[in-house]
Amino acid sequence: MKKNFEENQDQKRLVGEKAAEYIKDGMTVGLGSGSTVYWTLRKLGEMIQQGIKVSGIPSSKRTEGWANEFGIPLIDFKDVDYLDIAIDGADEVDTNLNLSKGGGGSLLREKLVDDYARKLIIVVDQSKMVNELGRFSLPVEIVPFGWEVTAERIAKLGCVPKLRMNENEIFITNNGNYIVDCQFKSIPNPAELHNQLKLLLGVVETGLFINMTDVVIVGGDNGIRVIEKNKTF
Numbered sequence: 013m014k015k016n017f018e019e020n021q022d023q024k025r026l027v028g029e030k031a032a033e034y035i036k037d038g039m040t041v042g043l044g045s046g047s048t049v050y051w052t053l054r055k056l057g058e059m060i061q062q063g064i065k066v067s068g069i070p071s072s073k074r075t076e077g078w079a080n081e082f083g084i085p086l087i088d089f090k091d092v093d094y095l096d097i098a099i100d101g102a103d104e105v106d107t108n109l110n111l112s113k114g115g116g117g118s119l120l121r122e123k124l125v126d127d128y129a130r131k132l133i134i135v136v137d138q139s140k141m142v143n144e145l146g147r148f149s150l151p152v153e154i155v156p157f158g159w160e161v162t163a164e165r166i167a168k169l170g171c172v173p174k175l176r177m178n179e180n181e182i183f184i185t186n187n188g189n190y191i192v193d194c195q196f197k198s199i200p201n202p203a204e205l206h207n208q209l210k211l212l213l214g215v216v217e218t219g220l221f222i223n224m225t226d227v228v229i230v231g232g233d234n235g236i237r238v239i240e241k242n243k244t245f
């Protein structure tokens with residue numbers, strides 16, 4: 013799926029910067045990926061210049077580049093037992109705060125980073141809030157070896173998997189894998205679908221982030237809404 017990273021920049025900036033308020037002195041931070049989190053990283057860079065001390069683990073090479081640009085000190089998983097907080101974007105958020113992620117191809121590293129954090133904050137614009145996941149084609153990371161067979165196995169779960177391309181070249185993830193974008197008619201039970209996909213040989217990870225989110229910050233025409241886990245929107 014081709015994403016438009018320039019869309020809704022004002023809302024993205026608003027929520028991205030708002031999320032930075034959750035980062036306090038001394039925290040270790042999971043640095044998510046995407047054009048919304050870009051604004052969080054920029055803001056965090058300013059906060060660091062003003063004296064706050066934090067360090068983070070980046071969830072993609074692109075984020076690592078931005079962190080370096082904004083002077084955010086980076087650490088590795090082995091340096092800490094957990095992260096205090098992670099801030100990440102999403103492509104869809106459902107009413108249970110389950111997510112579809114990976115439109116930018118960073119789903120595997122994002123899941124590793126987000127899972128390591130005690131609190132996960134998601135930043136999105138209103139257009140990404142849905143009753144049920146599935147309108148956005150679900151990204152699934154698969155190993156290149158024998159990928160056509162893996163894609164056929166995935167198709168049997170009720171979708172048409174499309175190999176992600178970057179212009180005329182196959183898109184390669186930061187982990188050297190491929191992504192198939194899977195358009196399901198709907199995803200009424202994301203946890204079940206995630207488990208079914210994970211059982212398939214060749215599947216590395218899915219873009220379904222189940223039961224991981226603590227807070228969603230949503231940007232809309234009327235400003236920002238903060239939704240906390242167990243509260244409906």
Ligand SMILES: O=C[C@H](O)[C@H](O)[C@H](O)COP(=O)(O)O
Nearest residue numbers: 046047048101114116117118
């Ligand atoms: O692989 C990409 C990530 O899951 C992003 O966090 C997600 O696609 C949202 O990105 P954006 O904030 O640019 O819409």
